Amino acid sequence: SQKIEQNSEALNIQEGKTATLTCNYTNYSPAYLQWYRQDPGRGPVFLLLIRENEKEKRKERLKVTFDTTLKQSLFHITASQPADSATYLCALSYSSASKIIFGSGTRLSIRP
């Protein structure tokens, strides 16, 4: 079965720096790789989606890359702010209207 690993359980960085989170998966590549943000006790919030034939996607301070050869996605937050502190979930989906398989998440803390 598909296994998703996110680089670390927790990441602590200084405000203003770029946060880089890693997502690695086994087995076959998904059609779509997504990143969600989750705050404690709240539902995941969709951030970005990248397709298997795309290398990079940007949205404001966020950037996602997708390397199907390495079976890896990198998620970057530039000019990080304390408000970016949350758990970030990598998620895979294989077809339209199908389930999402989530990774275990990385808890990001941005210190002032």
Next chain:
Amino acid sequence: AAGVIQSPRHLIKEKRETATLKCYPIPRHDTVYWYQQGPGQDPQFLISFYEKMQSDKGSIPDRFSAQQFSDYHSELNMSSLELGDSALYFCASSSTGGGNSYEQYFGPGTRLTVT
């Protein structure tokens, strides 16, 4: 903008009781998903419905059942509750039209505590 609505937000039940969780998707979304998230765990997919038909099934116990109604709202019925069923239950919805069918929008969740 309208979001996914879940009710109740909190529910306390005793072992062996029954619980019903409700989900109202974003208007014009035709697909509903249910996820279970235990403490410190990532969300685990339970079941999904597209146009009122079950479209995918995950690790949903036989004690649980779900359906989607004609107005697209969905209910998750849980019977013979066990202590291990205590978790956050999320509903998500998506629209298969417009090319954004892979984006799922999550509700605030129902926190179920079984005592």
